[in-house]
Amino acid sequence: METIKDIINTLTAPEILITLAAILLFVSARYRHLFYTNKVALILFPAMFVFMAISMFDEDFYLIVTKPDNVPIVGMLFLIPFFTWLSMREAVRNDKRTEEGAPLIEKEETADKVLTWPDLVYTELIAIVLLTVLLVGWSILIPAPLEESANPAATPNPSKAPWYFLGLQEMLVYFDPWLAGVVFPGLIIVGLMAIPYIDTNPKGNGYYTFKERSWEIMTFLFGFLILWVLLVILGTFLRGPNWNFFGPYEYWDTHKLEALVNVDLSDYFWVRLLGMGRPDNILVRESVGFLVVLGYFLVPPMLLAKTIFKRFYENLGPARYHIMVFLLLCMASLPIKMVLRWLFNLKYIIGIPEYFFNI
Amino acid sequence: MSQLKDLLSNLSPAKLGEAIQKSQIYRSVFRVGVPVSDRKRMLVMLGNVFLHLHPVKVRKSGIRLRFTWCMGGITFFLFLVLTFTGLLLMFYYRPTIEYAYVDIIDLREQVPLGIMREIHRWGAHAMVISVWLHMFRVFMTGSYKPPREFNWGVGVILLVLTLLLSFTGYLLPWDQLAMWAITVGSNMARATPFAGYEGPGANLLTLGENIPLISSTSDARFALLGGTRVGEMALLRFYVLHCVGLPLVAGFLMAVHFWRIRRDGGISGPL
Numbered sequence: 268m269e270t271i272k273d274i275i276n277t278l279t280a281p282e283i284l285i286t287l288a289a290i291l292l293f294v295s296a297r298y299r300h301l302f303y304t305n306k307v308a309l310i311l312f313p314a315m316f317v318f319m320a321i322s323m324f325d326e327d328f329y330l331i332v333t334k335p336d337n338v339p340i341v342g343m344l345f346l347i348p349f350f351t352w353l354s355m356r357e358a359v360r361n362d363k364r365t366e367e368g369a370p371l372i373e374k375e376e377t378a379d380k381v382l383t384w385p386d387l388v389y390t391e392l393i394a395i396v397l398l399t400v401l402l403v404g405w406s407i408l409i410p411a412p413l414e415e416s417a418n419p420a421a422t423p424n425p426s427k428a429p430w431y432f433l434g435l436q437e438m439l440v441y442f443d444p445w446l447a448g449v450v451f452p453g454l455i456i457v458g459l460m461a462i463p464y465i466d467t468n469p470k471g472n473g474y475y476t477f478k479e480r481s482w483e484i485m486t487f488l489f490g491f492l493i494l495w496v497l498l499v500i501l502g503t504f505l506r507g508p509n510w511n512f513f514g515p516y517e518y519w520d521t522h523k524l525e526a527l528v529n530v531d532l533s534d535y536f537w538v539r540l541l542g543m544g545r546p547d548n549i550l551v552r553e554s555v556g557f558l559v560v561l562g563y564f565l566v567p568p569m570l571l572a573k574t575i576f577k578r579f580y581e582n583l584g585p586a587r588y589h590i591m592v593f594l595l596l597c598m599a600s601l602p603i604k605m606v607l608r609w610l611f612n613l614k615y616i617i618g619i620p621e622y623f624f625n626i
Numbered sequence: 627m628s629q630l631k632d633l634l635s636n637l638s639p640a641k642l643g644e645a646i647q648k649s650q651i652y653r654s655v656f657r658v659g660v661p662v663s664d665r666k667r668m669l670v671m672l673g674n675v676f677l678h679l680h681p682v683k684v685r686k687s688g689i690r691l692r693f694t695w696c697m698g699g700i701t702f703f704l705f706l707v708l709t710f711t712g713l714l715l716m717f718y719y720r721p722t723i724e725y726a727y728v729d730i731i732d733l734r735e736q737v738p739l740g741i742m743r744e745i746h747r748w749g750a751h752a753m754v755i756s757v758w759l760h761m762f763r764v765f766m767t768g769s770y771k772p773p774r775e776f777n778w779g780v781g782v783i784l785l786v787l788t789l790l791l792s793f794t795g796y797l798l799p800w801d802q803l804a805m806w807a808i809t810v811g812s813n814m815a816r817a818t819p820f821a822g823y824e825g826p827g828a829n830l831l832t833l834g835e836n837i838p839l840i841s842s843t844s845d846a847r848f849a850l851l852g853g854t855r856v857g858e859m860a861l862l863r864f865y866v867l868h869c870v871g872l873p874l875v876a877g878f879l880m881a882v883h884f885w886r887i888r889r890d891g892g893i894s895g896p897l
Contacts, residue, residue, distance in 0.1 A: 346755060354762070371896050373693060376686040377895045382671075383680045385667070391699055394700060413730060414802040414803045418805075419855060421802070423806050426806040430751075431789055435814075445822075449825070462778065466770075472771040472772075473895045473896050624827070
């Protein structure tokens with residue numbers, strides 16, 4: 268038992284968990300006709316449930332999962348995979364029908380018009396009744412959390428934002444607040460709103476499909492499931508005092524020490540590569556970083572337009588194309604920075620703490 | 627005797643129901659009556675202000691639970707639940723440092739059958755999740771594609787408003803959980819480029835030679851909290867935004883959102 272716990276504690280370390288989840292996402296999409304089936308769901312979801320139930324016998328696991336405000340995230344742990352599975356199953360079914368020349372599942376019934384009363388109104392009524400029962404039951408069973416009166420002098424450790432912002436707080440590990448807390452949230456909102464204008468693929472409008480828009484769906488799933496939901500779960504359950512990582516069966520030890528060995532790019536370049544001191548002039552010191560960041564945003568759009576994104580460039584035109592690639596590059600910068608941190612302990616690509624300008 | 631018997635048999639529930647339905651009061655309220663025929667089922671959708679959010683007829687494919695997951699409807703219902711329970715909570719709650727916390731304690735210990743705060747809190751969490759799932763469904767069915775681009779944008783703003791509503795409400799109990807969650811969250815504003823005093827570029831902005839334009843008492847975070855830390859002014863600001871400001875904006879945008887669903891062709895489906 269202890270060995271299994273140790274293995275799980277190791278596997279849930281951020282670098283491994285995020286990598287495994289990304290692999291699972293892409294592999295399951297590649298072999299979607301095998302993975303998104305009723306059979307897999309009938310094994311997977313009960314297995315998840317049993318895993319949770321057995322884990323509840325572990326003291327540390329029980330403690331973190333039953334924190335009142337963590338209950339909704341436990342629900343999310345099941346809801347999000349379930350609906351991901353459901354939508355992908357429908358997509359796989361529809362793709363198979365299209366291949367065989369049969370009409371889509373939705374198409375079979377589009378021509379049928381039914382009366383809103385009773386067909387839709389009753390469905391809504393049942394949903395309302397069930398939801399009310401659920402809410403009242405939940406509210407009777409679990410009291411809303413209330414800690415001691417607010418005290419500006421006593422900072423709790425860890426101090427966590429509300430759970431739905433923990434993905435952003437987790438980003439703080441890799442980026443400074445001006446990026447993780449201001450620029451990226453802004454870009455997420457703008458990026459989401461831009462989707463209909465940069466996705467000009469006319470197919471897949473109003474029905475589930477994967478094949479006809481695999482690129483859009485994979486980008487969205489990666490952003491939503493890995494970079495948002497998984498980071499929320501990670502931030503909620505696996506980050507303890509001092510925002511250190513703790514496995515699900517690990518005691519939240521306030522004194523757990525993690526070596527701070529992160530190194531700036533300028534250090535790597537001037538000190539380790541060239542064997543000299545870092546220049547005093549900020550711009551000279553950070554010139555490598557500026558080149559890297561500028562190169563990151565300028566070179567790939569041009570290269571991609573001539574190679575794998577040629578189709579996009581021709582369909583979208585230069586303006587939409589460059590906005591799309593810029594947004595994609597911003598999104599990709601998070602996993603890239605993560606990997607750089609995990610592999611090279613890279614702290615900042617550009618580090619100008621004098622002006623709070625760190626990337 | 628037989629007269630009494632007649633009277634009693636006339637009092638059967640079925641007859642009573644009939645009598646009520648024939649009465650002037652009932653017919654003045656429910657013009658169409660019980661929708662037992664298709665004609666009446668249509669009229670009831672047209673005549674009722676709430677039901678007329680829906681069209682009279684819908685595509686069968688569009689109302690399948692497997693297709694919509696009912697998440698948009700659930701989100702709206704949760705919004706109504708939160709409005710109602712929130713209103714009740716406002717009777718008991720005073721947004722000052724002196725009273726906020728003790729009012730919550732009172733609410734827990736003195737109010738009989740008091741689960742309004744529980745319903746409000748769990749409902750709020752559930753709404754955040756249902757709004758995400760609604761967005762997820764709309765994406766997976768490609769329902770943001772023309773002609774629904776604009777409504778997707780409105781939906782994104784409504785999602786942000788949901789998060790902000792939840793965030794502003796988080797502070798109100800004025801306990802350690804509330805205060806520090808909001809401290810962590812609002813600390814981000816201090817790093818806003820050019821507008822937060824620890825943001826990049828802020829120290830480039832000066833008045834005249836060397837008076838800083840952006841300081842800890844004149845930056846984005848200060849505007850959000852009404853102070854340099856989460857205190858009395860922050861509580862009041864969050865309370866007003868939570869109870870009045872944000873729900874008004876959300877309600878306004880929901881009207882746009884629902885109207886545009888109808889205008890853009892109802893629940894999406896293959897063409």
